[in-house]
Amino acid sequence: MPKNILLEAHATLLKQGTGIATYARNLASTATGLGYDVELLIGTEQRINRRDPLLSEVVLNDAVDPKAIDPLKQVARAIDWTTGVPGGVKAQRLPAPRIVVDRGSGASTERSHPTYGAVRLWERASMHFNRFGHRMPVRSEGRHDLFHVTRPTPAFVKGAANIYTIHDIVPLRLPYATLDKKKYFYSMIKHLAEKADHIVTVSEFTRKDVQEFFKIPDDRITNTWQSVSMSEAALSVSDEEAARDVDNRYGLAFKEYFLFLGAIEPKKNISRLVEAYAASGSTRPLILVGGLGWLYEQDVEMLKDERLLSWRFDGSHIRPERRVQRLPYVPLGSLLSLIRGARGVLFPSLYEGFGLPILEAMMLGTPVITSNTSSLPEVAGDAAMLVNPYHIEEIRDAIRTLDADADLRAELVKRGRKRAEFFSPARHAERVKAVYDRVLG
Known part of the structure; x- marks a missing residue:
């Protein structure tokens, strides 16, 4: 049977494209071309409604008022900040979209890969790490041989090999140029470097940069560079x-x-x-x-x-x-x-x-x-x-x-x-x- 890869791909949801979004899309295409079964993991604002999956798909694509305050979400965030997420987050299989019109093409939306959603994935992972100092477990409804995280996120899938891509360590090299929390970033990367089954970088420069900071052995870190796929x-x-x-x-x-x-x-x-x-x-x-x-x-x-x-x-x-x-x-x-x-x-x-x-x-x-x-x-x-x-x-x-x-x-x-x-x-x-x-x- 082909090996199954769960690819963290939340950056692909951003309205304005980023280098990490391009990387995630190209990686999904590359792994599929290599014969792997590729599934994606994204963050969602709420759980999937199993009783009415079509309505759930509508809600997942709903416009969000950035000024609106949801008391229930505020309470949930406060709990996560205080207790972490010791039980981990559940990754639910998203329904195949059939009624939502794609904002780009005007056609009914179709996902190129089966997709799972975990509630506030990136935010809850960081809160969990701040509370406990280790990665947050992701409990998926599917079976996965490998979990590839396309940007540093303190999350892992139990029973799978866990790979993390580090694009750069700008918050440490140019701390005056970012608003990242530097102590968190340093501790999180250090932890991933220790716990990952493998670290991937996108250039030789970054590989050496990361190794200089975090002393990762050569056999646990690989530069794959990037590519751009144009039709x-x-x-x-x-x-x-x-x-x-x-x-x-x-x-x-x-x-x-x-x-x-x-x-x-x-x-x-x-x-x-x-x-x-x-x-x-x-x-x-x-x-x-x-x-x-x-x-x-x-x-x-x-x-x-x-x-x-x-x-x-x-x-x-x-x-x-x-x-x-x-x-x-x-x-x-x-x-x-x-x-x-x-x-x-x-x-x-x-x-x-x-x-x-x-x-x-x-x-x-x-x-x-x-x-x-x-x-x-x-x-x-x-x-x-x-x-x-x-x-x-x-x-x-x-x-x-x-x-x-x-x-x-x-x-x-x-x-x-x-x-x-x-x-x-x-x-x-x-x-x-x-x-x-x-x-x-």
Whole structure:
């Protein structure tokens, strides 16, 4: 019989995509392609109603008022905070959806994999760990040979091999750049490192980083890197189609703008990027695609700088125009067009466990400027311009050079496509299979 894998995939529910959501989706696809029976585990706000599963499906997809206060949930949270969850949480099989209309396609929703729901999974696991100092058990209605947690969460499935993916340890390396509770994060990662059947990382840099902090033996931690799976339809979109898309939707000319991808948060280095862009003198706009993360006030204020305001004559009127524009959310299809249509992707992040925007840009034929720190040189290889992200002048000069040198852009596109092959889904599958075979025996 095929081995059964329960994959923690709560990040896939987030309205705005994240790197961890992409990782979870790709991992589910990879494991399925390897012949495993893959099931997903997500967090829910309430238990499944077995007497009326269709109504239960409606409630699971209900819109939530963030300002609403539910006294019963407040009491439940207070109890969990005080007592932990010593009996563990129950993972209930979700009913196959038949009546809820998908918000993206307009069709009836269909899950690609059987899915289980556990009430407030991530929140209750952290409360349990704070109370007892060890992982919270997950009691599943199904049988699972392996439980793979796609982001550090102190939960485990009894009787299964338990694997945890650690993407980075930014809260420990850049404590001033996150709002994570650092003592909790350190203790939780340390505990997982001791109790896990195996630890997975997404870069050699992160593997070494984690080992330096937590002294994990080489045979208990493996780097599988990441991959990006794009459909043939997405990869076959012509430049002409992409040009029409970015022009019609965003009023942008093909290859006449620079692009940044990522949330507005300290480690993304937005203020230095914008300062360098302003100093470069480029007349091509800089488009920032991403929502607000945390500690973003300084970066948002920077975007209001008067230096970033220009004027455009449209034939009859002189109109103000922002040289730096932010798009909080972009649908996937348009995002791929934006990447393909950019003159360059600018990603001078301070610290990354992998750096998916680099790989996405290389796959779609767009040159990249990125940092010479953390995992980013490992991902970029010789296929990007590397800069010190703390030196505004270096970022400025790289923007000027990339903007002016067509031959350089063409060479980086060529190298980028070649470099992307190293992170192909097929190679990722080989690495994942090696880990699963080792753990499952």
